Amino acid sequence: MHKKICMLGGFAVGKTSLVRRFVTNLFSEEYHTSIGVTVEKKILSVAGENVTLMLWDLYGDDEFQRIRESYLRGSSGYILVVDGTRKETLATALGLQRTVEGLLGPIPFALIVNKSDVRDVWEIDDAALSELRQQGWTIFFGSAKTGEGVESLFSTLAHRLLKQAT
């Protein structure tokens, strides 16, 4: 089973560095700045079934209207990445979520807040995240340094995708 997943987030939220260790890379990061996307692959096993997530890592852009809609097309789910130390990245993520939902409808997604290793300097408070959770958002805390949160993020999203497919 193959699924297309988009990774979205504001400028320099650490998307790429967060997942780099957990995915298969074939293409240079230069594609990010040239065509605005690189495609990576993550294979995982969900309930005894192999699931291949084709990750479309979209170049971080604070002006969401400039996201290439064509890159989002065909996605089964998406991941929003925010930087815990920069409050505005959450706002960007919210905007992105609205854009994507507007385009693709209510498909599975998850939010991961990066830089959980430096929580003491976070600008994003728990209240805001709790509010999102109450709205049904799935939220993870991740760290590019420790690798925390990434595997469970993929695993959870893959589960939801499979569940939706069946």
Place this chain on the structure above:
Amino acid sequence: MGEPSSKNMPTLTTDMSEDLSELRSLLLAPEQTQLDRLQERLDDPVRRTREVSRLLPGALALQQDDPGLTAALTPHVEQALFTSLRRSPQAIVDAIAPIMGPAIRQAITHALQALTQSLNQTVEHSFSLKGFRWRIEAWTTGRPFAEVVLLHTLRYRVEQAFLIHRDTGLLLQHVATETAIVRDQEMVSGMLTAIRNFVHDSFGGQRERDLSSFQVGEFTVWIQQGTNAILAVVIRGTAPETFHDVLQDTLDRIHLTQADALVSFNGDASSFASTQPNLEACLQSQYEAPAQKPSPVLVAIGVLLLLGLLLWGWGSYRDGQRWDTLVDQLKSEPGLVLTTAQDHGGRYDLAGLRDPLATDPTSLIAASGLQADRIHSTWSPYYALDPQFILSRARTILQPPDTVNLALEGEVLVASGAAQKDWAQEARRIAPFVPGVIRYEDKNLRTGSIAQLIEDIERITILFTSNSTVINPGEAKKIQALISAIRELDDMAVQLHQQVTVECRGSVDPSGSELTNRILRKTRAQAVCSVLGESGVGSATTLTTETASIRRPENQATTRSVGFAVTVHPSGSAKAGHP
């Protein structure tokens, strides 16, 4: 209808049941018999089996499109086949041999064809200069030579084909040749889609402006667009434009056969495995056709024609050179005046004037190397006025003796040397008629007879002072005259094949002793002989001093002098007296 009373029931029941039974047997007797027969048929397994066996083929035929039947039968068929294979493999081998044989043969033929093509190309390019370059390339890159040859003779080869879901960019099916370098085809598929989207967003907008091809080094990627799927192929080399049609046909066929699967695609590409043969059909390749080898006979004829042409060309060129050389020779040859020299394509015309004494043009033509029968020449006689011709002509006409030297000074023929008087007179008469000679001069020509010359020589006496053996300087003139006369005599003697002996005879005055006088005589004679010998008197002349055998004449003057006695005699004979 009222309910029967309970009191009468037993009697009534018994009667009724008998009646009913009777009634039933009356009414249903035939059906009962049929039912009994049916019961009997159902209960008899042998009979039922026989009946089912008659119905089964028709029943299976009716259900041939039912996947349920196939599913139900498959395990049994597999099990049966498996059991049969284990129990009696030979039967299966016999059964499938007619199918497997051709299949194996076909596979081997394909493999051999590929091998032959590779071998042919390898051999063909092994010994050429190009082949040598490729060998170096194979050596430096570490690839087999055959592979390098194939790569260079390759026009195009489709090395990979990707069937990609249009919206998701997910890979539906992928095929590649054995030699293709395949990276992660799923990520390549996604990235291809991303690039296609990028190009479409950036430059397109309309379907027909989608990215349809791009070049990467020696590879070209062609992208054929479909409604729900994209077919991308990686081509090494340059494929013909008609290959687009092949791709479009393939994509159309896939859309037709996989329409539902494409629309409802949810990430499971397993149902697209059946498209593999379609994609494999796209892995086409074409190599440079080896140059058509002309037939050996044609090659031989061509070579012969070329050789003939070369020989003819060389012959023409050589004849041209020889003709030019001959014409130059004839022009520069004294006594020949060339007035016409024409080359009529291998036949030549020559015409001109020729002095009878000039070199024969025929010998020049023969020496030129040109075929004499191809040259027509006409020479008219004339007298050349070149000095050597005039002189040569004069010699031919006058026939001078060897002692006469003829020379031309301007238009004057000058004779010098010595000659008989008769010849000198005749020459004086004829010479002015020699063509080219205006005047004849012979003042330096000595004429005279041998007897006269002997007389002249013997008349000369060289005088000495008293008791001296040294020639007096006053006698020098006489000595010169003497030498001149002896030379002239020598010339004539040579001409007549005679030899001359000049004897120098010394004389003394009566005073002095006999002994002194004898010595003086001898010494004086030797002195004169010596002077004559030193000046050179000619090859036919011998000088001697007085010999004892010659007796002095009685009346000889007894003066202080040296006189001469000359004898002329034939060569090789003993000398004689005066002729």
